[in-house]
Amino acid sequence: MTTLAEFGAPGALIEPTTFRIERRLPGSIERVWAYLTDSELRKLWLASGVMDLTVGAPFELVWQNDRLVDDMGQRPADFGEEHRMDSRILLVEPPRKLVFSWFETGEVTFDLMPDGDGVILTVTHRRLSGRSGLLSVSAGWHAHLDVLAARLAGAPFGSFWDRWRALKEDYARRFPE
Numbered sequence: 001m002t003t004l005a006e007f008g009a010p011g012a013l014i015e016p017t018t019f020r021i022e023r024r025l026p027g028s029i030e031r032v033w034a035y036l037t038d039s040e041l042r043k044l045w046l047a048s049g050v051m052d053l054t055v056g057a058p059f060e061l062v063w064q065n066d067r068l069v070d071d072m073g074q075r076p077a078d079f080g081e082e083h084r085m086d087s088r089i090l091l092v093e094p095p096r097k098l099v100f101s102w103f104e105t106g107e108v109t110f111d112l113m114p115d116g117d118g119v120i121l122t123v124t125h126r127r128l129s130g131r132s133g134l135l136s137v138s139a140g141w142h143a144h145l146d147v148l149a150a151r152l153a154g155a156p157f158g159s160f161w162d163r164w165r166a167l168k169e170d171y172a173r174r175f176p177e
Contacts, residue, residue, distance in 0.1 A: 008146045011123075011138055013175055019138050020124045023145050026152050029112050032119045033095035035148060036110050044068070045148035049087075051100075057089045059100075065160060068147055073159035105129065121145070131177060138175070139167035 011021030025032050035041045039048045045068065047061040063083040066075060075081075090107065091099035098110045102125065111122040123141055128134045143164045150157040 008142060008149070010170065010174065011142060013134075014124075015126075017128045017134070018124065018126045019128060019134065019141065020122065021138075021141050021145060022120060022122045023149055024115060025119050025121055025149055026117070027119065029095050029114050029119050032112055032121060032152070033098075035152070036098055036112075037094075045151055046144045047083075047085075051089065053089060053092045053094070053098075055089055055092060059087055059089065061085045061087055068144075069150075069157045069160050073161035073163075075161055076165070102127075121148075131175075134175065135168050135171050138171045139164050142167045142171075 008023070009021075011019050014020045035045065037051055037053060039050045042048060043062075043064070047063040049059050049061040051057070051059045061084070063085075064081065065079070065083075066081055085103060087103075088101045089099075090101060091097060091109075096112050100108055102108050106125065106127045106129075109122075109124040109126070111124070113120045113122075123145065125137060125141060128137055143160060146163065147157055147160065149155075
């Protein structure tokens, strides 16, 4: 049985406001692409929201983290049951690259590369603001990618919020102030 501890190397700051994290995921590049672009599949690990995969197209991401896994743990007090964010498609190269805006200031890039019977997914989040945002987003990408890896592998996942808190503390130690 795969456990959460077997997933997820930490991400890294590659510039002061740019976080990058990589995962090797099971399955074809088309399957992983679908989990990035199809709202019904994406909501199983990150956030729902229908995407028109056309450069310039707006879309909304809707997080409902309390519904991702069976054991969510205790949600942090400063998080609501739902979070919404307006975004815009910036670049689409199916099934290898997707770039979209993060609020009005940031940018997220998903790069996919076939690797044997799996796929290397690299997530690069640019223009993060403030230390608190950096730590929350880094822990968030890490935890959400762990959920994606578990979903694709058909493996169980532990407590989401407990994992997120532990990751946030770990990233606070890893990233200098």
